[in-house]
Amino acid sequence: MAEDLITITMPVTGKxxxxxxxxxxxxxxxxxxxxxxxxxxxxxxxxxxxTGPWKxxxxxxxxxxxxxxxxLYHATDPEHWPTWLxxxxxxYQPPQS
Numbered sequence: 001m002a003e004d005l006i007t008i009t010m011p012v013t014g015k016x017x018x019x020x021x022x023x024x025x026x027x028x029x030x031x032x033x034x035x036x037x038x039x040x041x042x043x044x045x046x047x048x049x050x051t052g053p054w055k056x057x058x059x060x061x062x063x064x065x066x067x068x069x070x071x072l073y074h075a076t077d078p079e080h081w082p083t084w085l086x087x088x089x090x091x092y093q094p095p096q097s
Contacts, residue, residue, distance in 0.1 A: 005037045006038040006040060007036070007037055008036045008038070008092050008094075010034055011032065012033060012050075016082060016084065017029060018031060020071045022054070025057075026056075027055065027069065028055050028056075028057050029050060029051070029053070029071050032052035033051045033052065034050055034088065036088070036092055041096060043096065049073075050085065051070040053067070
């Protein structure tokens with residue numbers, strides 16, 4: 001049986017952009033919302049999703065900028081989590097039961 005996750009979603013502003021890939025091209029996502037997923041009784045989030053408008057990482061690439069993109073961060077790959085994301089992960093950690 002699958003375990004329920006505790007989900008916390010919040011708006012974010014003023015945070016550094018998050019690099020990601022869209023197919024074969026590198027893009028940058030401007031954080032506008034954050035969703036943290038915690039497993040009850042476990043310290044630390046199991047996953048985080050940063051969503052916002054995206055832009056090409058290289059200048060000169062044309063895009064309309066209208067679509068949002070989500071960058072996924074997994075607990076199994078902690079070295080790729082930005083510092084500001086780790087700070088919010090710790091701040092919003094649900095109480096341990």
